[in-house]
Amino acid sequence: EDATAITNAEAVDLDRSNVFHSWSAQKSLNPLAIAGGSGSTVWDHDGNTYLDFSSQLVNTNIGHQHPKLIAAIAQQATTLATLAPSHASHVRGQAAAKILSHAPANMEKVFFTNGGADANENAIRMARLHTGRDKVISRYRSYHGNTGAAIVATGDWRRIPNEYSRGHVHVFGPYLYRSEFWAETPEQETERALQHLRRTIQCEGPQSIAAILLETVPGTAGILVPTAEYLQGVRALCDDYGIVMILDEVMAGFGRTGDWFALDAFDVTPDLITFAKGVNSGYVPVGGVIISGEIAATFDERVFPGGLTYSGHPLAAASVVASIEAFEEEDIIGNAARIGRDHLEPGLRALADKHDVIGEVRGRGVFWALELVQDRQSRTPVTAEYMGRVKAELLRLGLLPFIADNRIHVVPPAVVTPEEVVTALAIYDQALTAVER
Ligand code: PLP
Secondary structure (H helix, E strand, O other): OOHHHOOHHHHHHHHHHHOOOOOOOOOOOOOOOOOEEEEOEEEOOOOOEEEEOOHHHHOOOOOEOOHHHHHHHHHHHHHOOOOOOOOOOHHHHHHHHHHHHOOOOOEEEEEEEOOHHHHHHHHHHHHHHHHOOOEEEEEOOOOOOOOOOHHHHOOOHHHHHHOOOOOEEEEOOOOHHHOOOOOOOHHHHHHHHHHHHHHHHHHHOHHHEEEEEEEOOOOOOOOOOOOHHHHHHHHHHHHHHOOEEEEEOOOOOOOOOOOOOHHHHHOOOOOEEEEOHHHOOOOOOOEEEEEEHHHHHHOOOOOOOOOOOOOOOHHHHHHHHHHHHHHHHOOHHHHHHHHHHHHHHHHHHHHHHHOOOEEEEEEEOOEEEEEEEOOOOOOOEOOHHHHHHHHHHHHHOOEEOEEEOOEEEEOOOOOOOHHHHHHHHHHHHHHHHHHHO
């Protein structure tokens, strides 16, 4: 379709007449029309361009329209555009092998899903069947996806091994800036968060807990980089009580933190890893579970009661192989790490020196949050109305932002250049100055 043949107004009108949007009251929506993109930039139908510092939903790690992925998808489409998961597919095997080649050494298999939510569904299912237990501990400040009822609504035998009477328990994780534990140092926060988790396990009954599910670095909740000691402490608790450790790397994995997996920075080995987003930057929907040898062996003789029509879809698999090869050949992980260390961190800290509204700067790689507060003493979040003005100003200045609660998440593609970071920093500066005035 020729993007210039239609206008923004036409695209928005057609959307508003026909498309039902996620997470929204529908009536007052006014979505931004996007017609195309390249690298860290997107554009609309009317000739406006935006620097994409949202990476959409923090998933275009390789940027928009990487030619190697586009070619791989097109090539696969001409060969075989779809295939049932039960068949052996060479490209699917390659995708799994590529993923495993960057995963911790205990990982042996990959189960493919359509996205991140169903990756977590299946990881939880594996943990429950592996342990014979049912409860799952996760954190209040987390996002793991938007599914849950389809299998228990199912009428045939596949429902039965998935029916669990007890469910989910939540704990607070470390977040020193808004500590739930009255902590003043990262060490106190870590120690007290682990003690809170240990007491929760004991009070819930260790024999009932199948899994602890954590985002390695909580993303949507605020890019809350933990200490290595916290994640290692969770690992030790899982070992003590026979609990499966699941790390959700859907947002944090594949370059976002400047590592292949976010867990690489913390010297921690989970039993299951869930992924999606950055694995192929969402060019074709895909996600999955990376499975340790020990858990995979549970299903050597026993049926795994889970599956999806499009599991390991060939177009997705081709894009995964191409994306991981491009990451390797173009040192995209290295770029994300250097951008974080040499450009985003110093640039965002300088921004905070200038703007009192920035209460905290945190992150790593191309995964940063600016927390905006009414005053630095009370740390009271700025209002939604304030954030709305920040967002409008950023868009007006040509930057597509990621806004969550009182935070700006600074999350460009992992291929972002130093020059683009300079431009973006100037826009954040200008936007905050305008709103402060
Ligand atoms: N897990 C995390 C950490 C996420 O950030 C997300 C999506 O934002 C999900 C899971 C769900 O992924 P999906 O939207 O592909 O189902």
